[in-house]
Amino acid sequence: MKKTAKSNLAIKLVSLVSTFAIIQLLIYLDIINDYLQATLATICINIILAVSLNLITGFTGQFSLGHAGFMSIGAYTCALITLRNPTIPGFILGVLSGAVAAALVGAIVGLPTLRLRGDYLAIATLGMSEIIRIVFLNLDEITNGAAGLQDIPQFTNWMWLFIYTTGTVLIISNFIKSSHGRACISIREDEIAAEAMGISSTKYKVTAFTIGAFFAGIAGALYASTFNFIDPKIFGFSKSIDVLVIVVLGGLGSISGSIIAAVLLGIITTYLQAFANIQMILYSVLLIIIMIFRPQGLMGSKEISLSVFSKLGDSLKSKKGRV
Amino acid sequence: MPILSVKKLTKSFGGLMAVSNVNMEINKGELVGLIGPNGAGKTTVFNLLTGIYEPSSGTVTFDSNGVKKDIQGLKPHAISKIGLARTFQNIRLFKDLTVIDNVRIAMHQNVKYGLISSFLHLPSYSREEALLTEKSLELLKILKLGHKKDELAKNLPYGEQRHLEIARALATKPALLLLDEPAAGMNPAETSQLTELISWIRKEFDLTILLIEHDMSLVMKICERIYVLDYGTVIAEGTPEEIKNNKRVIEAYLGEDLNNAGD
Numbered sequence: 405m406k407k408t409a410k411s412n413l414a415i416k417l418v419s420l421v422s423t424f425a426i427i428q429l430l431i432y433l434d435i436i437n438d439y440l441q442a443t444l445a446t447i448c449i450n451i452i453l454a455v456s457l458n459l460i461t462g463f464t465g466q467f468s469l470g471h472a473g474f475m476s477i478g479a480y481t482c483a484l485i486t487l488r489n490p491t492i493p494g495f496i497l498g499v500l501s502g503a504v505a506a507a508l509v510g511a512i513v514g515l516p517t518l519r520l521r522g523d524y525l526a527i528a529t530l531g532m533s534e535i536i537r538i539v540f541l542n543l544d545e546i547t548n549g550a551a552g553l554q555d556i557p558q559f560t561n562w563m564w565l566f567i568y569t570t571g572t573v574l575i576i577s578n579f580i581k582s583s584h585g586r587a588c589i590s591i592r593e594d595e596i597a598a599e600a601m602g603i604s605s606t607k608y609k610v611t612a613f614t615i616g617a618f619f620a621g622i623a624g625a626l627y628a629s630t631f632n633f634i635d636p637k638i639f640g641f642s643k644s645i646d647v648l649v650i651v652v653l654g655g656l657g658s659i660s661g662s663i664i665a666a667v668l669l670g671i672i673t674t675y676l677q678a679f680a681n682i683q684m685i686l687y688s689v690l691l692i693i694i695m696i697f698r699p700q701g702l703m704g705s706k707e708i709s710l711s712v713f714s715k716l717g718d719s720l721k722s723k724k725g726r727v
Numbered sequence: 728m729p730i731l732s733v734k735k736l737t738k739s740f741g742g743l744m745a746v747s748n749v750n751m752e753i754n755k756g757e758l759v760g761l762i763g764p765n766g767a768g769k770t771t772v773f774n775l776l777t778g779i780y781e782p783s784s785g786t787v788t789f790d791s792n793g794v795k796k797d798i799q800g801l802k803p804h805a806i807s808k809i810g811l812a813r814t815f816q817n818i819r820l821f822k823d824l825t826v827i828d829n830v831r832i833a834m835h836q837n838v839k840y841g842l843i844s845s846f847l848h849l850p851s852y853s854r855e856e857a858l859l860t861e862k863s864l865e866l867l868k869i870l871k872l873g874h875k876k877d878e879l880a881k882n883l884p885y886g887e888q889r890h891l892e893i894a895r896a897l898a899t900k901p902a903l904l905l906l907d908e909p910a911a912g913m914n915p916a917e918t919s920q921l922t923e924l925i926s927w928i929r930k931e932f933d934l935t936i937l938l939i940e941h942d943m944s945l946v947m948k949i950c951e952r953i954y955v956l957d958y959g960t961v962i963a964e965g966t967p968e969e970i971k972n973n974k975r976v977i978e979a980y981l982g983e984d985l986n987n988a989g990d
Contacts, residue, residue: 575846582845582852583831583838583859586824590832593821600777600815602807602836602899611842705823 424566431562440674441562445630447670448565449623452572454650454662456619459576461648462656462705463585464612465592466518467526469644473533474617476639477509478502478624480540480547483556483634490557495629499568502625503618509536510617511610518609533644541636552635553628560630568626572619577659579615588612592657653694655701660708665701729790730755730903730935731776731811736785736799738775745771746959749785753903758929758936760950762943762970764979768959769939770816773905777813778803791902808836812901814892816908816939822881826872829880829891830863833898863898869931870894870924886917893924897932906938910945918942922949947971955979 427444430436436444453471460468482498489497517528540547547553579585587608590598595605628634650669654661672690676683694702733751737744746768753759761769774780776787778801787799791810798806821829838859840851867873870890875883880891889909896904909925910918922945929936940946946953947967955963955970957979963970970976 578848579842579845582848583835583840583856584842584845586828586832587835589824590821593824594819596779596803597815597819597821598832599803600779600807600813600819601833601895602804603832604802604804 420570424562427566428562442630443670443674444562445560445565445626446673447667448569449626449630450647450650450666450670451569451663452619452623452626453647454654454666455573455576455659456616456623457647458651458654458656458659458662459579459588460612460616462651462658462662463580463592464588464609466609466613467522468529468613468616469526469641469648470513470529470533471616471620471647472639472641472643473529473536474506474510474620475624475627475643476536476540476634476636477506478621479628479634479639480553480624481505481621482625483553483628484546486557486559486629487553487555492559495557495559498629499622499625503621506621506624507614507618511614514610514613514617515606518606518613530641530644533639534641537636537639540639547636550635550637552633552637554633556628556632556634558629558632560626565626565630568622572622573659573663576615576619580659584608584611589657649691653691653701655703655705657705658701658703658707661701661703661706664703668702728755729753731790731937732788733776734786734788736772736775736787737783738771738780739783744959746775749956749959749961751954751961753935753937755790755902755935756933758925758938758949758951760946760953760967761937761939761956762941762946762953763956767956767979769956770907771959772956773813773907773939775799776806776905777811778806789903804836807899807901810900810902811905812896812899812903813905814889814896814907814909816911818888818892820880820888820891820895822879824880825877826880826883826891827860827863827867827876829895830866830898831859833895834859834863836899866894866898869928885912889913889921890924893928897928901934903935903937906936906940908939908941910940910942913942915944918945921945925949 427436431441453475457468457471460466478499479502481502482495485498485501486494488494513532517525517532520528541549543549580589587598587603588611590601590603591605591608599605624639650665651662653669654663654665673687676686679686729752731751731753733749736746736749738746749772761772763769771780775782778798782799785799786797788795789798789809789811796809798809798811821832824832838855840849840855843849844852864873864876867876870893872887872890872894875887880888883891893906893909906925910921913921925936925938926949928934938950950967953965953967953970954961955973955976962975962979963973965973
């Protein structure tokens with residue numbers, strides 16, 4: 405038993421390192437050019453956003469439309485810090501402060517709004533996100549208002565994206581597999597039963613909301629540092645919807661689903677650029693088709709794990725045996 | 728020594744008095760039944776005791792290890808932590824989770840490792856999770872569900888779902904267990920098995936039990952005392968023998984005598 409756990413860990417490590425190395429090599433060989441690198445960054449940022457929203461909406465069952473708000477807090481905090489301190493330590497400090505600031509706002513907003521349920525909560529979080537956007541729009545002195553912040557130092561490269569993305573995925577999937585994570589899932593399953601079994605629903609809703617906001621803050625910070633320009637328009641209502649689309653498409657309650665959907669949509673958007681004038685129509689049609697044939701999302705609530713591959717291997721072997 | 732004393736418990740929904748002036752006392756180690764016709768307010772009493780509803784007035788005092796505490800108006804999770812657990816009449820399992828996860832969730836209140844440990848899966852995580860799994864499995868085996876631990880709760884047959892509800896309630900380590908119609912939908916053979924199970928877990932876990940039940944064979948067989956509720960008020964209290972012969976109880980169940988009604 406211990407041996408398989410160790411070998412699983414080894415396989416995971418090897419696959420992570422080789423993913424990193426292969427893409428690094430492709431960047432070095434310029435097969436992934438500057439344009440594709442921007443796509444790569446968007447995919448990584450979307451993975452962080454989708455996985456963190458999945459914790460709130462897919463696992464804890466709280467319908468939130470406020471993810472763009474948390475993202476903008478991370479983006480502005482990181483931008484303001486790196487503009488004054490354009491060094492690597494400044495960048496690390498910027499990302500972490502952005503995440504902590506977003507988490508703080510998440511906790512403060514979560515306490516009163518998480519009493520609401522379903523669509524009421526969605527509207528409240530949407531309102532919160534708009535308030536954050538308007539505040540950034542009107543804090544002219546600090547955020548430069550509607551004109552936005554330009555020339556944000558660019559520190560984000562594949563290495564940083566990789567570290568933050570895998571870190572987010574590992575931490576959130578570890579959390580889901582813990583007793584605290586199960587407490588969150590029990591609220592989604594049946595809040596009254598969860599309370600009767602000693603789970604404080606308020607505590608765990610706010611916990612999930614805060615963790616989700618923390619990682620949305622990281623995503624925002626990476627965004628600012630990748631595209632070196634931010635303004636309040638970027639973090640509007642439609643950004644929250646974009647993230648929600650990835651989560652629903654991948655499957656509510658599936659982390660691997662969110663990752664697959666983020667990668668898939670990133671690639672599709674890039675290739676649809678060729679049909680610029682009907683791009684959004686094709687994108688929407690594609691979403692409608694997927695939702696008709698897989699209403700539960702690409703992965704449902706299942707996860708891809710190493711055991712899936714070993715099962716696949718076993719079934720292949722048994723097929724060969726029969727032949 | 729009463730483990731639970733309920734005084735003048737009242738709950739009104741708008742103009743409707745669902746429960747009014749209910750007084751109840753349950754001693755440590757007793758097995759007490761709560762019966763009454765449909766709509767008498769039995770489940771409402773359970774919901775008031777477990778904090779799902781807030782009483783309009785009245786007090787509920789719970790004695791946990793000699794410390795008396797008023798629990799009316801507390802949140803359900805706080806009441807669960809004090810040592811009061813329940814099952815639900817309309818089964819409320821975590822349907823899409825595995826059988827063992829249902830039990831592990833109920834054990835969460837005793838988990839000591841923190842958030843950081845859950846993010847990074849530190850040694851305290853592995854140690855406590857292993858212990859948690861082991862204890863959950865023990866409990867499942869007691870309720871004959873050990874072989875189904877990885878099954879989804881919704882795929883269990885009805886009788887086993889009822890057993891899982893009891894396992895989950897026991898996992899919270901209660902001193903007082905409230906069972907809401909545990910035999911509902913069971914056939915006579917299953918009911919008699921359940922009757923034995925209830926007596927057995929009561930001894931094994933040193934429990935006090937209050938149960939709502941319509942199946943009189945079960946109630947009369949195992950309850951030491953019975954409260955009868957009708958239209959939200961207690962109309963009788965006593966041993967099964969006393970209740971069987973109580974005129975008001977018979978009236979509540981069968982209606983008034985026609986001759987009397989004519990007067």
